[in-house]
Amino acid sequence: MPSLRQRNSPIGIAVQQNGRKEMSNWIEACAANDIDEEDVIRFDHDGRTFAIYRSPDDEYFATDGLCTHEHVHLADGLVMDEIIECPKHNGRFDYKTGEAKGAPVCVNLRTYPVKVEAGKVFIGIE
């Protein structure tokens, strides 16, 4: 099972993929090498659950941890290139943009900004 972590972090500015600037709370989620390349782990914080991804080209991304179709943790799913596939019904999302890629998922996944500093992965939660 992916590791579960709960850490704290300073507040900062995060830039979301749509270019909007939002005040974010940077939360230390895990060490960068806790995630294998082309894989995902689960991160729980403050009653919420997130999925943190490491892409094949060694970039990090974060989304909500639960599939928008049903209550299933995406961290148990399969990462293929930029796609995360839900382990229950094989619904697919682009984890870089959150876009739902077809049935049985119809609702996009929420994404969060990520930064890596000193070998640690931080996600920006507003």
Next chain:
Amino acid sequence: MLRIRFLSVKCREEAVMNAIPTIRDYSLIGRDAQAAVANGLTAAEWYHTDVPRKQMKDLMKRSDGPAIRDTIIWLGCMALFAGLGIALWGNWWSVPFFLAYGVLYGSAADSRWHECGHGTAFKTRWMNDAVYQIASFMMMRNPVTWRWSHARHHTDTIIVGRDPEIAVMRPPDLLRLVLNFFGLLDAWHAVGDMLRNACGNVSAEEKTFIPKQEQHRVVRIARIWVAIYAATIALAVAMGSILPLMLIGLPRLYGAWHHVLTGLLQHGGLADNVTDHRLNSRTVYMNPVSRFIYWNMNYHVEHHMFPMVPYHALPKLHEAIKHDLPAPNPSIFHGYREMIPAFIRQLRNEDYFLKRELPPTAKPYREEFHSDAIAQAAE
């Protein structure tokens, strides 16, 4: 012994005391559907055997190779048998070729529909989608409706009032089961559904599991299919021969027997309204020909527990987790020898089911979810 399901604790206690068999309401908009929601049986947390992440990633890994090979064999054999059947049409020697063609059409298409619906057969998405559309047509299953119904089947497996794909309802309708070996009732209903959908009617039950934004696609595909069948029938009339229908449509009847034979074993005679696939699904060892036709869905507990694992990796998954699963049935015959008596007992007592015994190495069933009443009913 009787098992009283999830109406409420009080109702259940009363029913046990009065020893009244539970009447099941399989409607997706009926009493048991509401009860399942009220009792937390829907979208529940299901039991999973622990498998290390690295091993699971390896098992889930996608590949085009096995499915391309199998699809070439499948469609190639269909073309060969159809060609020989056509060449020998009017001669009794055509019969075995049509029988073989029929099984590849009316049974092998069932497992292709299933695997490609999950999107696990091929690595390449369009290949999954293409085979899914072809197989859906052969099985007369609207690809939109059935994609969503199968998602529900995996969410709420054999939960009464929630699962739209319960093949054997209780008490079992044995005549219906026999007729479906020849596809008779399934195809009859499928044609009715297709015509109804083609008229723009999506039923209230279908609307419970198909999102609104997808419903127009149900209608569009039904209309395309009606056009194909109409053209086939017109060709048959023009030729004065049923030959076109022997190739399109009728194989869904005369070739259905194998997918019913194997499909009934998936959940037949086992528990309902539980949240552990070890209790409601069955793994059966089968001969290689049946496994090719069935695309390894004989490893059915494994498939339900980990639907992300492609069909070609299920034997490896089985080896990895069999210590935690009930012993598989060693053959189709063995499976039927336990299942048919269970069906017959369910005619008298629909609460009866076969409780799968776990090996000593397995984690026990969660009795907090699967109450003592279940164990009693299993006898």
